[in-house]
Amino acid sequence: MTTPVRISDNSSNKKELFSDIKNLTKKIANKTLEQLERESVFVFPKIIDETSDLTKEQMILQEVNGSYRTGNVMGFIGYGSERLILNSRFCINDNDYFLQYLLDKVVDIPNIVDMNTDANQEHRIFDLVIFLFPHYLKQAMRKGLFKKYIQNKYNNENVKGLIDIPRHIKNNTPFIGKIAYTQREFSFDNALTELVRHTIEFIKRKPFGNTLLNKVKDEVKLIIEATTDFEPYDRQKIIDLNIKKKVRHAYFKEYLSLQKLCILILQNQKYQIGTGFNEIYGILFDGAWLWEEYINTLVSDYFYHPTNKTGGGAQWLFSGPLGRLGLIYPDFIGKDELNRIIADAKYKPMDNIGNRDYLQVLSYMFRFDSKTGYYFYPEAEQSGDLVLYLNRGNSYENNLQGRDDIKLIKHGFKIPQTSSSYDEFSKEMNLQEKLFTQSLIALVV
Structure with missing residues (x-):
């Protein structure tokens, strides 16, 4: 099997680096995430039209000036025996504790195991995929058992x-x-519920399986009771039926995501050993969404958090004869009406926060009568706040100058870079969270 190629998010990579995975590169280069999702790649969370940071037009590998540029995506993707590993840029010695930590905080993945340092990154990511199963099972079964x-x-x-x-x-x-x-x-006993049952039985055999499934014990019980025709040796037949007949009804869209996840879990072993599959496969995590939701766990006492993926807290720019127009979803809107602060979570290096980002936050500040805007971004080294003052005047009249009442501030969150284990990384992150929260309290109180 070809040795996997490793790259990081938000990086530029020479084309020569991809010489050993030419077939895979040809399949994914300059393709949007929406296209890849249609080709059996599992994207977490699922792409929807209103997504802001991870748009359906974003690419994993975008050709720019003879190199390939990566975006805010982490995970792995494969074609046949070729693999591409997309680490976070905060990965430590091939251990992506940062990705694991974000998933732990946002999706409530139980802290069952310190990621096995003897396993390769693809296997470690696969363990994270299994940990997503309770989240997707619970979401799907809110619609009731699939029939x-x-x-x-x-x-x-x-x-x-x-x-x-x-x-x-x-x-x-x-x-x-x-x-x-x-x-x-x-x-209720059909190919899809049988697929879920096979996934449950697969996870049960993992050392952490029963602990993980205990999070959704009621849902697991319903699935087991419904699948009276379950036979372990039917697994491949059930997988093939589900690959052939995907869930199509819009009402059961959560079951489509669960179906894709179950197929990924059950077929992963074959993918890893490279048995000549002729389609793209893998899982990609939206770093921008994970970072935004993680920041929300830290600032929710002080900020409203509109969510474009669920439609919660929608805001509009305009009102008029045609009703409300200009749908917007600011990341964070300060709760203090007298000192309204607009904040934006950016999963990109500070220097990459530029013109479009400025225009977006400034428009939100104007809309909500705010004089202060913040960017919360992750960084490897603590660089201190960068304060940008809005200009007044213009160059034509030679009266351009900064004003002291309206400003944008880039406020970094230091990500540990020397941790020798996930447990150590978690403790260091907890310390950084306290420092971040303390600075936030000083800002809003």
Whole structure:
């Protein structure tokens, strides 16, 4: 199997680096995440039209001036035996504690294991994928157990469907009073719930399996009770049925995400050993979304947090004869009406926060009568706040000067870079969170 190529998010990489994964690179270069998601790549969280930081137009590898530029995406992606590992730029000696920590805080992944330092990064990411299963199972089953029409075969005297003549001749000759027939019926025991059941049984065999599934014990119980026809040796047949027939009804979109995750979990071993698969596969994590939701866990006492992925807390720029227009989702809106602060979580280096970012936050500040805007971004070294004062005047009249009442501030959050274990990394992050919160209190109180 080809040695995986490793790169980091928000980086520029020479084309020569990808010489050993030419087929994979050709498949993914300059393709949008929306296109890749349609080609069986699992994207967390699912892309929707209103997403701001991770748009459906974003690319994993974008060709720029003879190099490939990466964005805010982490994870792994493969084609056949070729692999590309996308680490966070805060990865320590191939241990991406930062990604694990964000998932732990945002998705409530239990702190069961310190990521195995003997395993390669692809295997460690796969462990994180398994930890996502309770989250997706719970989301899907809020819609109730999935049911669909299936063809059941019967052989009795109470004919209620289409007579199956070949099967009737085979089973009921000489005639003994029974009729072989098929009937189309709604059933909770179908290919999708069987797929979920196989995933549950797979996770049970992991050392941390029962602890993980205990988070969704009620949902697991319902699935087990519904899948009365479950047989362990049917796993590949069930996987093939689900690959062939994806969930299509919009009402059950959460089940489509669960279905894709289950397929990824159950087929991962084959992907890892490289058995000649002729389609793209893998999982990609939206670093921008994870960072924004992580920051929300720290600032929720002081800021409102509109969420574009769920539509919660939607705001509008305009009101008029046509109603409300200009839908916007600022990351954070300060709760203090007399000292309103607008803040934006940016998962990018400080120097990459530029013109479009300035225009976005300034428009939000104008909309909410705010004189102070903040960017919360992760950094490897503590660089201190960078304060930008809005100009007044213009160059034509030679009266350009900074004003002291309206400002944008880039406020970094230091990410530990010397941790020797995930436990140590977590403790150091807890310390940085306290420092961040203390500076925030001084800002808003």
